[in-house]
Amino acid sequence: MVTTSAGQRSSREGRAEPSVVPVAGERQVAYAEYGRPGGDPVVFLHGTPGSRRLGALLDSPAREFDIRVLAPDRPGYGHATPWPNRTVADAAAFVTPVLDDADVETASLVAFSGGSPYALAVAASDPERISRVDVIAGATPPALSDGPPPMQRLLTGLARTTPWVLRGLLRGQAWLASRMDPSVVVGQYAADPDAVPDAVADVVRADFLEAVAHHRSGAVTEFRQTAADWEIDLGTIGCEVGLWHGESDANVPIESVRRLADRLPTAELHVLEDADHLETLRRSIPEVLASEG
Numbered sequence: 668m669v670t671t672s673a674g675q676r677s678s679r680e681g682r683a684e685p686s687v688v689p690v691a692g693e694r695q696v697a698y699a700e701y702g703r704p705g706g707d708p709v710v711f712l713h714g715t716p717g718s719r720r721l722g723a724l725l726d727s728p729a730r731e732f733d734i735r736v737l738a739p740d741r742p743g744y745g746h747a748t749p750w751p752n753r754t755v756a757d758a759a760a761f762v763t764p765v766l767d768d769a770d771v772e773t774a775s776l777v778a779f780s781g782g783s784p785y786a787l788a789v790a791a792s793d794p795e796r797i798s799r800v801d802v803i804a805g806a807t808p809p810a811l812s813d814g815p816p817p818m819q820r821l822l823t824g825l826a827r828t829t830p831w832v833l834r835g836l837l838r839g840q841a842w843l844a845s846r847m848d849p850s851v852v853v854g855q856y857a858a859d860p861d862a863v864p865d866a867v868a869d870v871v872r873a874d875f876l877e878a879v880a881h882h883r884s885g886a887v888t889e890f891r892q893t894a895a896d897w898e899i900d901l902g903t904i905g906c907e908v909g910l911w912h913g914e915s916d917a918n919v920p921i922e923s924v925r926r927l928a929d930r931l932p933t934a935e936l937h938v939l940e941d942a943d944h945l946e947t948l949r950r951s952i953p954e955v956l957a958s959e960g
Contacts, residue, residue, distance in 0.1 A: 685719055685746050688768045696761045697746035698739035698769075702729025708774040709959050710762060711738045715781025715806075715893070716837065716886035718745040718877035723870045725777075728953045737774070739765050741785065743885025744878045751888050755897045758785035759793040766796055775799040775959050779948055780856075780918065781806050781889055784897050790904045801909040801955045804916055804947040808897050811926040815894070816917060818855075826890035833890070834883040841879045844872055856945035858915065867949060901930045908934040909958070911951040913942030 685697035699719040702709075706729065713721045722738025729736045742750035742761055753760075762785070766774055775798050778786035783805030790797045815823065825833035844852050849868035850860035852875045857863050863871075879886065908931050912924045921938065928936040937954075939947050 685740065686768065687746060688764045690748075690761055690764050694742065694748040694750060695746070696739055696742065696748075696764060698737050698765050700769075701726040701736040701738060702734045704735055706733040706735040707959055708735050708737060708766075708769065708771045709956070710765065710774050710776050711736050712741070712762075712776065712778040712782030712786050713738070713744075713874065713878075714779050715889040716744065716875060716878040717741075717779075717781065718874050720745075720877045721779065721870065721874040723873075724867065724948065725952055725956065728956045731953075732956045732959070734956050734959055737765055737769055737771070740877075741782075741885055741889075743882050743888055745881065747885070749882050749884035749888075751884055753888065753892075755784045755788050755892055755899065756792065758788040759796075762789045763793055763796060772796070773798050775801070777801045777803065777955055777959075778805060779803045780944065781893065783807070784893055784899070787901065787904060787908075788897070788899050790906055790908070791899050791901070794905060797906055799907045799909070799959070800904070801911065801958075803911045803951050803955065804913060804919060804944050805910065805924070805927075806893055806919055807923040807927045808899075808901075809894055810896070811930070812923040813920065816920075819890075819918070822890045823894040826887050827894070830887045830891075833887050837879045837883045837886055841876055844875055853945065856918065856943070858917065858943045863945065867945075871945070901927075902932060904931060904933070906933065909955065910934055910936045911939065911947060911955065912936065913939045913944065913947035915941055916944045916947060918944040 719738040740747035776786040783802045849872040852872045853860040928934040
C-alpha cells in the first residue's frame with residue numbers, strides 16, 4: 668500500500684509502507700515512519716545502496732525514547748524517482764519536502780554509512796531546519812581518506828566507467844539475495860554474519876532488495892558522486908555533530924573519520940571498540956536516539 672494521506676500515518680507506526688511526496692519537476696520521494704508519531708522528529712538516511720526499510724532497526728528504541736523517525740528513500744531507491752544528475756549538495760531538495768509533508772519545522776538527522784554526505788550537506792545548506800546530525804559508520808570525503816577498500820573501489824570504478832555493468836551486478840545480487848540466506852547481504856557489512864541476529868539480518872536483506880527493486884539508478888549515482896568532491900563547506904556546519912564509528916570497521920577505516928572530526932567545528936567522535944560496520948549501527952542506535960528525545 669502506498670499512501671499520501673498524513674492522517675493515516677499513525678496506523679503505519681513501525682511499518683515500511685511509504686508516503687509519497689512530489690519534489691522538483693515530476694519527481695517524487697517516499698518515506699516511511701517508525702517509532703512514535705507524536706515524538707521528537709528524526710530523519711534517518713540509509714546507506715548506499717539502501718532504502719527506507721532500514722529504518723525498521725530504529726523502531727523499537729524510537730518508541731522507547733519517544734522519537735518519531737522519518738525514513739526516506741533517496742532518489743533512485745525504492746519508491747523515489749531516479750535523479751541521476753543530482754549532486755551531494757542537492758540533498759536538501761529531497762529532505763526538506765519530507766519535513767514539510769510531515770509538518771515538521773526542525774528535526775535531527777541520523778545517517779548511516781553512505782547517508783553521511785547527504786546529512787552533512789543538508790546541515791550545511793538548510794541549517795534552520797536541522798538541529799543536530801549524528802553520523803553512524805559514515806562515509807568520509809575522498810580528500811580525507813587513504814583510499815576506499817577494494818570492493819568499494821571496484822564499485823566506484825564501475826559507476827564511473829561502465830554503469831550498465833554495475834546495474835547488472837546489482838540486479839544479480841538482488842536475485843541471489845532473494846533466494847539465499849540473508850548472510851549473502853549481511854556479509855557486506857559484518858565481519859561475522861552468523862553473529863548478527865536473525866531479525867536484524869532480515870531487515871538488512873529487505874533493505875537491499877527494496878533499494879534495487881525498481882531502479883538501480885540510486886546506487887550508480889551515489890557510488891559515482893561520493894567518490895568525487897562533495898562540494899560541502901564543512902566549516903559552515905554549526906549544529907552539533909556526533910560521529911559514531913567502530914574501531915574494526917572495514918568498510919570505512921576509522922582514521923579517515925578522525926580527520927573528518929577535525930574538520931567539523933562542533934563534532935564529537937564516539938569510538939566503539941571491536942565494532943564492525945553493521946555492529947556500529949546496532950550498538951549506537953539506542954544512545955543516539957536517547958540523546959534526541
